[in-house]
Structure formats: C-alpha cells, structure tokens
Amino acid sequence: xxxxxxxxxxxxxxxxxxxxxxxxxxxxxxxxxxxxxxxxxxxxxxxxxxxxxxxxxxxxxxxxxxxxxxxxxxxxxxxxxxxxxxxxxxxxxxxxxxxxxxxxxxxxxxxxxxxxxxxxxxxxxxxxxxxxxxxxxxxxxxxxxxxxxxxxxxxxxxxxxxxxxxxxxxxxxxxxxxxxxxx
Amino acid sequence: xxxxxxxxxxxxxxxxxxxxxxxxxxxxxxxxxxxxxxxxxxxxxxxxxxxxxxxxxxxxxxxxxxxxxxxxxxxxxxxxxxxxxxxxxxxxxxxxxxxxxxxxxxxxxxxxxxxxxxxxxxxxxxx
Ligand SMILES: Nc1ncnc2c1ncn2[C@@H]1O[C@H](COP(=O)(O)OP(=O)(O)O)[C@@H](O)[C@H]1O
Ligand SMILES: [Mg+2]
Numbered sequence: 001x002x003x004x005x006x007x008x009x010x011x012x013x014x015x016x017x018x019x020x021x022x023x024x025x026x027x028x029x030x031x032x033x034x035x036x037x038x039x040x041x042x043x044x045x046x047x048x049x050x051x052x053x054x055x056x057x058x059x060x061x062x063x064x065x066x067x068x069x070x071x072x073x074x075x076x077x078x079x080x081x082x083x084x085x086x087x088x089x090x091x092x093x094x095x096x097x098x099x100x101x102x103x104x105x106x107x108x109x110x111x112x113x114x115x116x117x118x119x120x121x122x123x124x125x126x127x128x129x130x131x132x133x134x135x136x137x138x139x140x141x142x143x144x145x146x147x148x149x150x151x152x153x154x155x156x157x158x159x160x161x162x163x164x165x166x167x168x169x170x171x172x173x174x175x176x177x178x179x180x181x182x183x
Numbered sequence: 184x185x186x187x188x189x190x191x192x193x194x195x196x197x198x199x200x201x202x203x204x205x206x207x208x209x210x211x212x213x214x215x216x217x218x219x220x221x222x223x224x225x226x227x228x229x230x231x232x233x234x235x236x237x238x239x240x241x242x243x244x245x246x247x248x249x250x251x252x253x254x255x256x257x258x259x260x261x262x263x264x265x266x267x268x269x270x271x272x273x274x275x276x277x278x279x280x281x282x283x284x285x286x287x288x289x290x291x292x293x294x295x296x297x298x299x300x301x302x303x304x305x306x307x308x309x310x
Contacts, residue, residue, distance in 0.1 A: 004226045013218060013250065066252045120231050124216070124250045154242050155210075159235060 003112025004038070010070040011040050011097055012121055017063060018044025018095065022129045023121075027114070029136040029176065032088075034103050039078055041096040047089040055087055074099060080107040099102040102104050111177070115169040118143055122162050126152055134169075185272040207214040211244065211245035211267040212291050218250045226278075233280045234263075258303065267294045275301040 001007050008025065015023050020042035028037040047055070047062075054060045056075050061068030071087070074097075078085045081101040089095040101108055114134070122145050124128055132143040143165060151158040214234055218227040231248065238246055256262065259276035265286065266272045273296055275286055284301050294309040 001224060006228070007274065009218075009228060010224060016250075017252075063252065067257075116228055116232055119235065120228055120250070123235060124248050125233070154244075156238065158243065159239060163235075163239065 001077065001109075003034075003110045004077075005112030005114040005117045007074045007077060007109075008038070008040065008114060009117040009120065011074060012042075012068060012117075015040065015042035015044050015053065015095065016121075016125055016128065017066075018042060018046070020044035020094070022127060023131070026109065026131070027132070027134045029103070029134075031103065031137050036101040036103055036108075038099045038101075039096065043094040046091040046093050046095055048091055052087055052089050054088045056085075057178055071097075073120075077101075077109050094116055103174070108181040111173070113170075115166040115173060118169070119162060119166055126155065126158060134172070136172075139172070139176075141172040210247040211248045211268050213249065213263040214291065215266075216248065216250050217252070217260060217264070219263045229280070230261040230263065230283055233283040234287065234291075237284065237291070241287075241292065243292065256302075262302070265290050267291070270294060270305045275300045276302045 001010065012023055012025070020090045022043045024039070026037075026039040026041075028035075030037070051062065056072050057068075058072040059068040060072075075085050078099050078101060081103075082105050083099060083101040085097070085099040087095065087097050114132075118130065118132060120129075126145075128145075130143070130145045132141075134141045134143075145162070147165070148158055148161045151161050188266075214230045216227055216234070218224060231250070234248060237243070238248075256276070257260070260272060261276060261278045262276045263286075264272050264274050267290060273290065275282070275297070278286075279303075286297050286300060289297050
C-alpha cells in the first residue's frame, strides 16, 4: 500500500466489518524520538487467540469477498521502516492494532491524506463514532464524529459539516508535512 | 431522568427508524463503493470522494454512500454499484473522476443508466 492513510482506511474497514460502534484512532508523531505511533482500537466482535495468531498470514481472511491482505500489507510497511506491530483482541470486547515506524528510515511510507480517509469512513458509516487524535510534536488535532451527532439524520448536512471540519485537518496535515521533512 | 412520555417514545422510534432506513438503503439512491484490498484502495477512495463532491455540489439529498468488500473483480476496480429506487442495481467498472461525474448527472440524479461504463445490470446484489 502506498501510504499510511490507505493502511488506516483498510484497518478501520476491518473494525467496521467486525461490527464496531466506536473506533478510536491515535497517531503520534514524535520527531525527537524518531517515531510514528499508530493505534486503532475498536469495540467490534473481537477475535480468539487462534484467529489473532493467523492474522498476519497473507490471504488469511475471516470473510468472503476479502483478500486477507490488509494486515499483512501493514506489517510489511512497518517492518520496512524498522517498526513493530501488535494486535490485541478479545472476543466480544474488541481489537486494538498498534504499529510504530521509524520516521527517518528511508523506506518509511508517506503519511498520505488521512483527511480523505476520515471523510470516506465517517460518511459511509454514519452510525459509527470515529475519534481521531493526531498528535505531532506536541500539537494535537481532534476529529470526533460525535460532534456532528445532530446532523446524522440529514446526510447532506452531515457531509457538509464533516467536510468543513476536515478542511482544518488538511491544514494541520500540511503543517506537519513541513515538520517531518524539515522543509 | 424523569418518566418516559409517549412523545419521547415516538421520538426515539422515529430516530431509530431513520437510522435503520439509512442502513437498509431506503434512501432514493444507494451508492456502494467496492473496497477490496486489491492494491488499488487509493482508486476506490478517490472515486468515493468524487461522488461526495458531486453530492455536495448538487445539494443532493436522500443519497446513501456505503462501502463493501471486493466484488471479486479486482482488475475492474474502482467499481461501484448504483441502486436507484425501484430499479435493478447497476455495476460500473474502471471508474475515474470524469466517469463519476457523468454517472452522477445521469444515473444518480435522474435514474438514467450510463451503459458505456456499466458492467452488468440487475445482477446479484452486493452487500
Ligand atoms: N478489528 C478486527 N476485529 C475482528 N476481526 C478482525 C479485525 N481485523 C481483522 N480481523 C480478522 O482478520 C482477518 C484478516 O484481516 P485482513 O488481513 O485485513 O484481511 P481481510 O480484511 O481482507 O479479511 C479478517 O478477515 C477478520 O476475520
Ligand atoms: Mg482488511
């Protein structure tokens, strides 16, 4: 996968398919320690330890109509950037995917447009609460679809409000891009 | 919290009904964007945001946009299924922004199928 934002889309789609009602995404960029940390936590149906053990096998999938590549592709991206990935899960409770990357590694994938990912997720799953905390060198951006609860019954209005908020996130992402590459 | 009144129950059931109808696709048009991990997730995301732009530009109401897994035809992605009220679902393949505009103007807004981009009409529904 070309960038982090597409991995996030893919991993969160897993949460949605697992019936999650709440998905928390945390991204911490810590330039001083040369680290990007990504956490995606859901309250979906969870997995048994057996299932978790198979999760990084390419083509392992618990569903038809899926390729079973999502997590193994993320693992590839992580390992190329000298990072680590762990999945914690409990049946009927939820799942947490934790990955970190070494920022300065030349094979570190680009961040990509996470605001587009959040737009797609929020609009196509309006009954799910998404909360994103993106922290970069001490600055934080929060996107929480609970803010637009009132608009949920009017999908056009919901779309407009979410887009509006994500315009600010785009600006935030543009500033950290400069930070990351020292421009 | 005080006792629930009949009006409150009405309000609750109304909001539940709205939410259910949204999910079951009781809107006028349902757009399903297929997002398999087929190495071209970027294309699917672009197609979806292109549809969202059109919805916003046209102030189009009653349109539901959802995602689903790969439809088994990864080589033909980005791909969407359009379900216009009371019509058979139509799959459109190998989409780009320009094609999305045309499909939106003709099919989503006016119920007119765009045969040149369609793979099949009225085949199995995709969940
Ligand atoms: N958040 C999650 N909750 C429950 N099950 C999950 C979760 N993420 C992944 N899984 C299980 O692991 C399988 C493999 O996931 P993945 O590698 O993304 O491939 P795919 O989504 O194509 O099946 C899924 O099909 C699902 O059964
Ligand atoms: Mg997946």
